[in-house]
Amino acid sequence: MNTYLDCFPCFLRQAIEASKMVTDDAGVQRRVLNVVMEKMSTFPLTATPPEMARVIHQIIREVTESDDPYRLVKERSNEKALELYPKMKELVGTSGNPLLVSCKLATAGNSIDFGVPSSSFRDYHSLIESALSSPFKVDHFDEFVGCLSHASSVLYLGDNAGEIVFDRVFIEEMRSFKDIDVIFVVRGGPIINDATYEDARHVGMEKVAKIISNGCDYPGTVLRSCSKEVQELFQSEDIIIAKGQGNYESIDGSRRNLFHLFKVKCPVVATQLKVDVNDMVCVNRAGWGSQ
């Protein structure tokens, strides 16, 4: 999707929050903002929001001289989520529909996002409870199950640290449901709190999927910038699961085998999908017209 002017205040907020994570020096924070605003003034609206977000976080890293401002946040997110792993397994195992419950958990895990306003280490337990009692507000889960029933390979585009533990639970259930090979794709470098190779390894993703890097550091999946391997897998795999709003914003097209799972984070996307901010969605854009 294109970038909207309404995204600009959000870019600026992200720049402030990330700068504050790295430095208390108000002068440095102000320099970050000024460079970001200068870049925003010429940013083409035909580019996707994750492309601008990447520029912003590059500026933050350069001006604050910090390689990975969210490193600690990512580590803590992974640890907190790992603590919940046994509870999630129990919840899924004792439910009447493990595939649906684990899919909802994976979507709820998308709440762990430091790119959105005032994110913090919220109560993960209540996050799980509320997720399980909330329906998908765009609900193409049945189409997903239909697709999965005939699939033997899944390309899973991950999103944030912490969230990837929830993804692991979902992947385990998919593999119980159907004999599939899963490739789990992470960002090629640090960007906001998005999961990288180290994060995926840290939560044991290699036990359930092959982990590969997408070869670039957008907080989304800008396919033309991804490695040739990921571009080819995007064409060849039976199902693609794309986690998070950044992947939704940056992947164009409406393939029948592409499913977006995320919590809606902003009014721009909420309006597009005719849902509210914070709603959980399971979207197949090819199926969208038939709603």
Added chain:
Amino acid sequence: MNTYLDCFPCFLRQAIEASKMVTDDAGVQRRVLNVVMEKMSTFPLTATPPEMARVIHQIIREVTESDDPYRLVKERSNEKALELYPKMKELVGTSGNPLLVSCKLATAGNSIDFGVPSSSFRDYHSLIESALSSPFKVDHFDEFVGCLSHASSVLYLGDNAGEIVFDRVFIEEMRSFKDIDVIFVVRGGPIINDATYEDARHVGMEKVAKIISNGCDYPGTVLRSCSKEVQELFQSEDIIIAKGQGNYESIDGSRRNLFHLFKVKCPVVATQLKVDVNDMVCVNRAGWGSQ
């Protein structure tokens, strides 16, 4: 108060929302944003937020060639609030504490603010109901009543169109409580949806108070820029009531006879006052230390 970097995304959001009110031309909207961002890059943080807000809305008026983008919004706010006037009078008249109830209504009226995110013509009835059941989260109302008991003159610094109908009800109750002269101060020119002389006349404020302009067009009260008359009244009147967060942000000092009534609109001010966004407050800053 100083401007914080956290105010910058909010300035940008205001610029977008106001531009959209005036024009559908995305190119013009973008030009507004770019000029605003350029100005923000050199704006001194020692100035108050209303001072930056004034610059922003000047830019909007210049670039969009619109003298008063919020004119229609203000007219509609006044009309909607006037429709509620009989109900408010009844509520106040049948209550056990008309002064408190009308003061709360006046504070609730401060919700009518198009400078805050996603404001719209919300359900004014529910606004009244919820206001009456909510306490002041900073509550210096007793000190206010004590002050009023010994006063013969009140300088009332108004805020938004629509809200001024709620103010009128409060002023009527103050005058029932005590024989006082009230001077109602409006902005000297159009700025956001702040009430001007025409708005005050439109809602019949002249029946209960003398209406005067403050001589400038900040969305707040920047005293050194106000008319000599207002500056002198600020020193001589027995009580000053300052409505709205813009007046709180722009008036410094902690006079025993100055009371701020507003709904808290943003996290920066909420943090300062140790309350939550959307809380109603009745603040005397001289009394703040004794809390």
